[in-house]
Amino acid sequence: MEEFVDFVTEKEPVLPKAPRKRRALNRISRFLTNKYFIASVGFLGVMLFLDKNDLITTMGRREELQNLNQSKEHYLQELSELRKVKTDLENDPVIIEKLAREKYLMKRENEDIFVTEDKNKSVGTPQN
Numbered sequence: 795m796e797e798f799v800d801f802v803t804e805k806e807p808v809l810p811k812a813p814r815k816r817r818a819l820n821r822i823s824r825f826l827t828n829k830y831f832i833a834s835v836g837f838l839g840v841m842l843f844l845d846k847n848d849l850i851t852t853m854g855r856r857e858e859l860q861n862l863n864q865s866k867e868h869y870l871q872e873l874s875e876l877r878k879v880k881t882d883l884e885n886d887p888v889i890i891e892k893l894a895r896e897k898y899l900m901k902r903e904n905e906d907i908f909v910t911e912d913k914n915k916s917v918g919t920p921q922n
């Protein structure tokens with residue numbers, strides 16, 4: 795009876811080494827087809843572009859926040875100026891008189907007021 799041989803004692807043929815370029819492409823293709831890499835890229839794509847809090851929405855909200863902070867500073871400054879005017883109006887009779895004369899066209903007794911209009915700042919424009 796013949797003996798069963800489990801392995802071959804001969805040397806396996808030596809394959810020629812692939813050029814460097816092909817080896818690099820092989821490594822890159824193995825990396826790109828890795829299931830963890832594909833899952834990570836998919837997750838990042840969903841989070842950056844498809845989510846309700848995506849990158850574009852976040853950037854828009856950040857810009858809107860900056861605009862709101864600027865307008866807040868503007869209104870706080872305007873509020874402080876108006877408070878100063880209010881305290882002046884409550885305490886200084888000269889300023890009260892000035893406001894009454896300019897805004898409400900009030901006058902003292904025995905005094906005449908002439909209202910003039912500047913032609914350069916008129917509302918209507920002449921038609922030819």
